[in-house]
Amino acid sequence: MNQLYVQVSPNCYDWLMQKPRQQWSRSAFRTTSQSDMFVNNHCEVFNSSLGKLRDLPIITLFRELHKAIMKRIQIRRDKMANANVIICPSAQKKLTKSMHYAGNCVVTWSGGSAYSVTCTDGGHELVVDLVKRTCSCRKWDLIGLPCYHARACIALKNEPWENYIHDCYKKDTYLQLCGNTLEPIVGPEFWEETPEPKPMPPAVKIPIGRPKKKRNKKNDFPADTTNLKRTNTKVARNR
Ligand SMILES: [Zn+2]
Structure with missing residues (x-):
């Protein structure tokens, strides 16, 4: 079997063999998590669910996020409670x-x-x-x-x-998990005043022009390393 891997990519095989199997082979992972997922999709989903909230001031963002999570727990709990599954x-x-x-x-x-x-x-x-x-x-x-x-x-x-x-x-475990509800929070008008100075936003230089909202993927890890960009696509014109 190893011979086959060497044939596919000798460099890749040598590179992997220098590292412990626990770092690159799912079958050698620890069994404590009881999960075979090792991607960061959860934080991606969470990030996309923020939507318009992302542009809010920090305190307002936390308050809105708190309400969104409260709602999410209730919807998920009710959906599972009504499902006829084990x-x-x-x-x-x-x-x-x-x-x-x-x-x-x-x-x-x-x-x-x-x-x-x-x-x-x-x-x-x-x-x-x-x-x-x-x-x-x-x-x-x-x-x-x-x-x-x-x-x-x-x-x-x-x-x-x-x-x-x-x-x-199991369904029972899921319902127990959703039993950990978030407590509601009163609005800022009920908050206790503290003698401490109010936190101020950090000094930032605002560049000229309209601010960019789109995520900058320039420094991201490429999603598919096998799908490389085409190079030397310029065609010389005949004069
Ligand atoms: Zn088996």
């Missing part, structure tokens, strides 16, 4: 997708909690432990949702698969 829909979607591949697994078991799983599609042989909730592919360990190897073992045992889902994906 686990969160996003986790359910992942499980449904993985179930499709469980038919490609041949399970061998002779007692105890460990099962031998042979994949007919790739020829891999893995060990699943239903008590430890682990699989050699590491997916179950990492995200807390049984991989399709584990699903095949659970099906053989004829047990409800819901018993093997991590609590963080």
Whole structure:
């Protein structure tokens, strides 16, 4: 298998081999987070939800943001409370997708909690432990949702698969989380006066012309490093 990676990109292979696997291979990540997400989409979504609030003075921004989060918690809690589900829909979607591949697994078991799983599609042989909730592919360990190897073992045992889902994906946990509500805050006219001097905005030089509102993506990391800009596009004219 390593030979294949070397063929694809020897430089990239050498570069990665000099670094610990925990830094670049998802299968070697720690299992404490029970999530396989390592992108910063959450803060991007939060940033886009600010919308017009971003232009407000800092105190007004915080007050409006506080109300927006209060509303968001209430909407999410009500939506989940009315949903007829045991686990969160996003986790359910992942499980449904993985179930499709469980038919490609041949399970061998002779007692105890460990099962031998042979994949007919790739020829891999893995060990699943239903008590430890682990699989050699590491997916179950990492995200807390049984991989399709584990699903095949659970099906053989004829047990409800819901018993093997991590609590963080369950509806009850979600509702408990949304139970942590934000307390409402009174307006500034009710705030206590302090003897301290009022914070002043920092001195900034305002450049001439209309201020730019669009985000400057010049210093951002390129979204797709394989999609490079075309260069030398100038065409020489015949004179
Ligand atoms: Zn697995």
